[in-house]
Amino acid sequence: MGALNVIVVGAGVIGVTTAHALCADGHQVTLLEATPTAARGTSHANGGLLSAAFCAPWAMPGLPRQAMSALFDRAAPFRWRLDGSMEQLRWLRDLLANCRAEHFARHRQRMMQLALRSLAELRVVARATGVAFDLRESGVLQLMERAPPDALIHRRLEALHAFGLDAQWCEPARVQELEPALSSRGRAAWGLLVRDEACGDCERFVQGLLAWNRARGLRFVPEAPVETLELDRSGRRLRAVRTPAQRWEADAFVFATGVDTARILRPHLRLPVIPVKGYSVNVPLPGNEAGRGLVGPQRAVIDDTTKLAVAPLGSCVRLAGMAEVVGHDRSVDASRCEQLVQHYESLYGLLPPGARSHWAGLRPMTPDGTPIIGSTRIEALYLNTGHGTYGWTLACGSARLLADVLAGRSGALDPADYALDPARRGRP
Numbered sequence: 001m002g003a004l005n006v007i008v009v010g011a012g013v014i015g016v017t018t019a020h021a022l023c024a025d026g027h028q029v030t031l032l033e034a035t036p037t038a039a040r041g042t043s044h045a046n047g048g049l050l051s052a053a054f055c056a057p058w059a060m061p062g063l064p065r066q067a068m069s070a071l072f073d074r075a076a077p078f079r080w081r082l083d084g085s086m087e088q089l090r091w092l093r094d095l096l097a098n099c100r101a102e103h104f105a106r107h108r109q110r111m112m113q114l115a116l117r118s119l120a121e122l123r124v125v126a127r128a129t130g131v132a133f134d135l136r137e138s139g140v141l142q143l144m145e146r147a148p149p150d151a152l153i154h155r156r157l158e159a160l161h162a163f164g165l166d167a168q169w170c171e172p173a174r175v176q177e178l179e180p181a182l183s184s185r186g187r188a189a190w191g192l193l194v195r196d197e198a199c200g201d202c203e204r205f206v207q208g209l210l211a212w213n214r215a216r217g218l219r220f221v222p223e224a225p226v227e228t229l230e231l232d233r234s235g236r237r238l239r240a241v242r243t244p245a246q247r248w249e250a251d252a253f254v255f256a257t258g259v260d261t262a263r264i265l266r267p268h269l270r271l272p273v274i275p276v277k278g279y280s281v282n283v284p285l286p287g288n289e290a291g292r293g294l295v296g297p298q299r300a301v302i303d304d305t306t307k308l309a310v311a312p313l314g315s316c317v318r319l320a321g322m323a324e325v326v327g328h329d330r331s332v333d334a335s336r337c338e339q340l341v342q343h344y345e346s347l348y349g350l351l352p353p354g355a356r357s358h359w360a361g362l363r364p365m366t367p368d369g370t371p372i373i374g375s376t377r378i379e380a381l382y383l384n385t386g387h388g389t390y391g392w393t394l395a396c397g398s399a400r401l402l403a404d405v406l407a408g409r410s411g412a413l414d415p416a417d418y419a420l421d422p423a424r425r426g427r428p
């Protein structure tokens with residue numbers, strides 16, 4: 001197939017990595033973004049974790065019980081405020097159906113395969129472009145208050161080793177050795193260390209990769225919100241999209257518009273993607289840069305008890321967590337951010353006072369956790385969306401898969417596993 005004229009809509013981490021993969025394939029790419037710059041949406045201040053081991057669907061056995069108890073616990077990481085819309089009710093029905101063990105196992109397998117591919121691709125892209133993004137490859141450590149039964153630890157390690165991951169179980173003394181900043185007055189913690197994993201600043205990566213591609217011919221158009229789609233007379237092919245200022249024709253269109261994708265495409269396609277809100281707090285921690293000192297956290301940490309994610313990013317530490325089904329409300333609830341700080345301090349001790357920035361973002365979540373990547377029943381309309389909790393991790397692999405589908409190339413992953421069509425994807 002020759003070079004195509006492709007429009008990518010949305011300049012978050014998914015749109016920018018997609019534009020990069022398409023440019024690398026020799027296509028003429030135009031990237032349309034609603035806001036004045038890239039990474040203003042969910043990719044702006046996420047948790048920073050780059051982890052295949054912990055990449056798993058939200059829909060898992062035990063979730064319905066946790067969700068019910070969250071209704072009566074204001075401090076729980078999960079929060080629900082249902083608006084009664086058909087979209088939300090349908091999504092919840094599918095989420096519950098996907099909590100069955102066999103569906104969870106299937107979707108986790110798909111997510112992990114994509115994540116492993118993605119992390120390998122991210123390293124290739126970073127090497128080829130030289131984009132800097134505070135990458136810290138010191139593994140991801142999961143903390144647990146109590147050691148699970150031996151059989152469970154054994155099963156978990158076996159599953160991670162089967163994926164080729166270097167994972168090991170750590171007693172509290174080893175955890176303290178790995179993370180000296182964990183307060184000796186804090187909770188004792190056992191740990192699962194996955195060595196091959198990392199953390200990095202998603203926004204820096206997106207900005208750097210965009211600049212690199214613009215210098216090599218990518219056309220970036222900010223403040224260009226796509227408002228409508230124009231199909232041909234048969235209604236089978238997408239011919240153009242319209243922004244307030246212009247009509248844009250192309251051979252192919254890729255929507256990477258995160259939580260807005262379902263709304264934009266509603267007249268033409270029904271997408272099972274809803275927003276799940278999360279929060280982050282960015283805390284300056286000068287002197288904590290990789291290789292410099294032991295001021296704060298040295299590696300990415302996930303606390304199993306509070307679901308807090310901690311990532312050292314350059315001279316800052318990023319705290320992230322919470323999952324709220326509250327529609328498209330992007331407001332920042334300072335008390336939820338304060339909860340993240342309290343969870344952090346229960347592990348590491350007091351944070352230095354100073355300018356902390358609070359942020360809220362909406363994860364574009366499918367009910368089975370697996371993103372939607374590939375073609376649709378409308379010719380020339382492609383999707384790369386629904387990356388939920390792990391879009392930063394999954395971005396470069398999703399971009400490569402989308403580029404392979406567009407080129408009709410077969411790659412390491414089966415595109416049917418990530419297709420929109422529920423029958424091909426094997427949704428319940």
Ligand SMILES: Cc1cc2nc3c(=O)[nH]c(=O)nc-3n(C[C@H](O)[C@H](O)[C@H](O)COP(=O)(O)OP(=O)(O)OC[C@H]3O[C@@H](n4cnc5c(N)ncnc54)[C@H](O)[C@@H]3O)c2cc1C
Nearest residue numbers: 010012014034041042043047048049226258278391392393
């Ligand atoms: C609190 C929190 C912590 C997280 N932590 C992690 C983590 O540790 N690791 C990890 O891997 N992932 C993490 N994630 C998930 C990750 O951030 C998301 O999956 C990812 O950012 C989604 O990227 P995206 O490009 O699809 O969406 P976005 O970044 O939202 O990009 C979509 C873009 O489309 C644009 N757009 C929307 N509508 C239009 C339109 N009509 N026309 C043109 N442009 C449009 C938007 O302005 C936006 O720029 C976290 C998310 C949250 C909220």
